[in-house]
Amino acid sequence: MLILILRRLLVAIPVLIIVASITFFLIRLAPGGPFDSEKVVSPQVLKNLNEVYNLNAPVSEQYFDYMVNALQGDFGPSFRYPGRSVSEMILTGLPVTLELAMYAVLFATILGLIAGITAAVRKNTFLDYFPMALAMLGICMPTFLLGPLLLLLFGIELELLPVSGWGDLPGDKILPAITLGAAYAAYIARLARGGMLETLNQDYIRTARAKGLPEFKVVLVHAVRGGLIPVIAFMGPAIAGLIGGSFVVETIFQIPGLGRFYVEAAFNRDYTMILGTTIFFSALIIFFNLLSDLTIALFNPQARSS
């Protein structure tokens, strides 16, 4: 087991290098440079700027320089925000986004699992249809709609919660967490229901029932193990996606998180920032995928042998 983990972590390094390399060339192929602005800078100034950021050098040299520095943990200065290093910016945004994601995941998992498992156990009853209909609604409802709706209701009409900020005013973390978590709660509910139904039909569950085990034990001990595998497989990329996708929520609620840096860097063609955040998010994805693979192995003794 330990060797497996070590091997996966070791493999992560070449994966990250490949991601960084592809991204490095992709962004240089994309039209528009970091210093293009509405008021065109003179060729002289542009030349100077490129000089400052080593963009006049041959691409191969830039690539080599970047990689050598990156491997030593130096992701360079941001092109967009002079005087700020990429690492520094990631470190400012990260805690906020992680906290937001944590609340959202917590909200999504608890709500999603309760709804999904209940629905599977009480198949074709009101307790199945109602949460599943709600889950469908949750999936339909994009964050860019849910956020403003919640804000209008709780922020403007009822004046219960602040409409923006993060840790400035009491209660300003509630709505963003719900907005970000809602769609994931819906996904989890549906996947949990599907997986549970699948498992509840399996022979070993029937055996367990036949043995006369109490139903809650059958469900919570035996069925959950197999039934939640799709959920866990989904959770890995979902958590990573949630962190990367927090952009919309961060924009609506004015939260100073990493998601905004990630998306804005792409739109600003802030080369170093794109690379830095991309590498960072890739590492995050690999980590969470590994985590979910491990959890699957733990949940499912049969898969562990492989």
Add this chain to the structure above:
Amino acid sequence: MKIFPFILLFVISCSKSISPVDSGFENQIMHIANGSEPQGLDPHIVTGVPEHRLITSLCEGLVITNPKGGPNLPGAAESWDISDDGLVYTFHLQPLAKWSNGEEVTAEDFVWSWMRILTPSLGSQYPDMLYYVKNAAAYHMGEINDFSLVGIKALNSKTLEITLEQPYSFFLKILSHYSTYAVPKNVVLAHGSIDDRNGAWTRPGNFVCNGPMQLKSWELNKSIVAEKNPYYWDAEKVTLNEMHFYPIVNESTEDRMFRAGQLHATYSVPQEKCPVYIKENNPNLRIDPYVGVYFYRINTQNPVLKDKRIRQALAYSIDREQIVKRVSQCGQSPADSFTPPGIDGYFPDTQIPFDPELAAQLLTEAGFPAGEGFPKLEILFNTQEGHRKIALAVQQMWQKYLGIEVELVNTDWKVYLSREMVGDFQISRAGWIGDYEDPNTFLDLMRPNRGNNKTGWENEKYDELIIKANAQSNQENRYAVLREAEKLLIDEMPVLPIYIYVRQFLLSTDVKGWDPNPTDTHHPKFITLER
């Protein structure tokens, strides 16, 4: 019984807390939405409007913009003399002028600062603001290496002498722009060299400047807090204790924040909201004049669009009245000239008729009766709700009045810029906001070899007119020549002016002294919070 504390907790957490606007009024703390996250605070490096607002609070140029429009007021300079030939400006600095660390602001600081912005390896994007100064361009281009040849000199620690290439009458106006500001030489050098873009001197704790406010804290993507600067020469006039600037890109977000009492001022108003606020006479809605023009660039290198008659046909078939009334809907006025009328007393006398018949006739003369055989036109714009709507309206007008087929192409900002730059477009939407209060900031744009021209239109007569105008020392004569140039431009129509910008935003009625002025500059010393 045990549930009681929870109920109490719930009630406390839900009871309405005092809003930032209310507590701001108590403590003279102003909360302002400020567009996108500022790139930085170094006046010689940044370029945007959000930075403009911050830097005019934190630093001060030789002169400041008059909050009510009109001639500039003294800033870091107490007074100035202009030589009779209009070439030499002598500035007498405020005797009390100090940096926010208590050190004296000297003429030498200005000389060094201008040397800094003209140092090529700094990569400043606004050095051309100083090109009007003698030999400044030559120094920046590397043609001369001796800075003492450039027309800026410290006569003594409080007297500054500036010599121009030509008697540019708008030079004083330029001096309120932040690219001409001084930075504290000692502090900058303590954190890096003269050409260090990434020096840490602009960080909270390090940042030193000479404005009415000073930097207190800066949290990325969250807020920048400026507090009253006790060393400011006119500190007793400043009543605000703090200004909180929030970087908010999303207009709906700031609109909600304003309505929830979290902001005194928004940066803009969502497009759909503006007509509603106008209709309900919302006392918070402000629509101020702004020196900017919204226009369409025409690629005059295009084989079809190089024909002047076609460009005129396109212009005369746009119902600009309808566009401002029904589409942009926020107090904009239809443009009849490229330069917004009234900028420092300059009124162009051009007309752009809305005349579909004349337009159709021009198109026929150009060989496309009723648009027959006219190739498909593309309107390029960067993705934004407002641009999309105007493009849609124009598309329908051209189809209806000229019978030509039009396709809309939207791209992200940088792709749009790069396509415009390399001339990979036919029609592209554009906007221009004046850098200073003078028609030159607009008309200079369309001269040949100007990077921002982008239309491929090169007219020597136009160029000569602009040069001739700027050589006039008499403002009336100068404007007369500029009007002639404007007429030529509107006749040639390399650009289709659509509307004149306004500055629309929400402002709490507590805020006093936030006067409308064409460059949208609001010096903190004139602002108070009163009820």
Add this chain to the structure above:
Amino acid sequence: MEASNSLWAESLYRLKQNKLAVISGFVLLFLIVLAVCAPLIAPHSYSYQNLELGAVSPNATYWLGTDTLGRDQLSRILYGARVSLLVGFVATAVALIIGVSWGIIAGFFGGRIDATMMRIVDVLYGLPFIIFIILLMVIFGRNIWLLFLAIGAVEWLTMARIVRGQVLTLRNQEFVLAAQALGIGNISLFFKHILPNILGTVAVYATLTIPQVMLLEAFLSFLGLGVQPPMSSWGTLIRYGVESMEEFPWMLIFPGLIFTITLFCLNFFGDGLRDALDPKSK
């Protein structure tokens, strides 16, 4: 052959028994017909602007009201259905085909093949999506097929992971091991025991992907890929509807409603299909 025929027939029979699924299927069919026939049945032009009129609430002339440029909302929704349904189905199909086969191969063969394939997925997950789309556009220009490709290219990744996880579990289950011990070949093992058991999850995930894809289309049109104005899609209608939901709620409610109805039907139909296909549900 006969045996499998009867298996399908049985599934069809089970599907028919499920009333909700049948109704949903018909509603979906109806929507598709509406979309195909949009030019014939749309009461107004989808693009004609009546600037004088502006946004008006639903009335006798404009059943679902008009947008801020005075365009008929009903016609825009009908035309939007064409784009959204096409994108929803085709892009999801692309994602399914790639994702399911990728996941099955990786999970079924395991070992080095699995490791390599899943690391490729990791790499693709990591690449910056926005830059990728912008590049695609620059290289291939704007067209609808590119849109499917772009969406399919991102949406299959999660599918592949889910399917792989399922296959991995199944492969080690007793009945599969037993079948293997009996000497059943890989191919028939796969068709008899693996595929039927993952179809349920795939069907559920597919119904979850379709709404994602329809909304993604709206984001891509922001980048300039996808439908260009004046053409509409449900995604873009909802996006613009959100902007003006306080002033002109009908601009959000109607596109949102039809979007929701479609998704519910898809969902019920997908569930019905899953139950019908399930070899164990008798």
